[in-house]
Amino acid sequence: MADDLDLVFKALADPGRRLLLDRLHAESGQTLGQLCALMEMTRQAVTKHLKLLEEANLVAVVWKGREKLHYLNPVPIHEIAERWIGKFEKGRLEALAELKRKLEEKADG
Amino acid sequence: MADDLDLVFKALADPGRRLLLDRLHAESGQTLGQLCALMEMTRQAVTKHLKLLEEANLVAVVWKGREKLHYLNPVPIHEIAERWIGKFEKGRLEALAELKRKLEEKADG
DNA sequence: ACATTATGCAACCAAATGGTTGCCTGTCAA
DNA sequence: TTGACAGGCAACCATTTGGTTGCATAATGT
Numbered sequence: 249m250a251d252d253l254d255l256v257f258k259a260l261a262d263p264g265r266r267l268l269l270d271r272l273h274a275e276s277g278q279t280l281g282q283l284c285a286l287m288e289m290t291r292q293a294v295t296k297h298l299k300l301l302e303e304a305n306l307v308a309v310v311w312k313g314r315e316k317l318h319y320l321n322p323v324p325i326h327e328i329a330e331r332w333i334g335k336f337e338k339g340r341l342e343a344l345a346e347l348k349r350k351l352e353e354k355a356d357g
Numbered sequence: 358m359a360d361d362l363d364l365v366f367k368a369l370a371d372p373g374r375r376l377l378l379d380r381l382h383a384e385s386g387q388t389l390g391q392l393c394a395l396m397e398m399t400r401q402a403v404t405k406h407l408k409l410l411e412e413a414n415l416v417a418v419v420w421k422g423r424e425k426l427h428y429l430n431p432v433p434i435h436e437i438a439e440r441w442i443g444k445f446e447k448g449r450l451e452a453l454a455e456l457k458r459k460l461e462e463k464a465d466g
Numbered sequence: 467a468c469a470t471t472a473t474g475c476a477a478c479c480a481a482a483t484g485g486t487t488g489c490c491t492g493t494c495a496a
Numbered sequence: 497t498t499g500a501c502a503g504g505c506a507a508c509c510a511t512t513t514g515g516t517t518g519c520a521t522a523a524t525g526t
Binding site for chain 2: 258266269335340343354
């Protein structure tokens with residue numbers, strides 16, 4: 249059960265990795281060293297997080313000499329929004345209304 | 358770092374839990390027993406998954422006699438879409454264009 | 467040429483995760 | 497009133513996760 253969608257969800261499940269995506273969104277093309285400066289952990293730990301992001305296709309890497317430049321790939325996040333979240337956004341207000349109704353029924357007895 | 362957003366992302370990181378949300382989206386008010394029927398694991402394991410979904414506020418529970426009824430709460434998913442994914446959707450095409458450009462530069466040398 | 471910089475790779479570790487089994491409790495129906 | 501049904505709780509287990517340290521290697525600047 250490690251399909252593409254699952255890799256993306258798992259990659260997004262860590263606050264450190266979400267921070268990395270935030271930083272790459274703010275400024276693309278950052279080196280590993282630059283990204284490490286923001287993360288309170290060793291370079292090797294950051295590398296592991298970036299590896300998961302790459303495997304989920306959320307980040308693409310371009311080597312330039314001895315430097316590893318990182319770029320955000322917006323496609324997987326878009327697909328999650330479209331294919332998965334969109335499904336729940338449809339009928340959202342109805343679901344919310346039913347939830348409220350059921351919670352009130354409980355209160356009534 | 359276990360704020361609300363993080364709880365939701367972590368809850369969504371498991372395919373079994375996403376399936377539970379799918380099923381509750383399709384038919385709300387299901388009992389634990391009904392939900393267990395779909396999951397190839399013990400009732401106790403399903404209970405643990407549902408607990409995480411409840412803690413993330415993705416699922417609300419109403420007891421009816423000896424049965425535990427589960428309802429989808431669409432609010433957290435909506436907030437993730439608005440507050441987090443929306444940020445990346447903005448400027449999505451620009452990011453994609455830059456990514457392509459950088460990948461081509463690499464190919465050129 | 468050589469020291470420094472940027473990074474990779476592997477072994478190791480603690481804690482969290484995802485599952486199990488076994489047993490207990492409360493509710494319903496015959 | 498008693499048995500079956502719906503579910504809770506706790507202990508336990510294997511694997512994964514998220515981090516570390518130590519060492520190796522390739523590119524760069526002086």
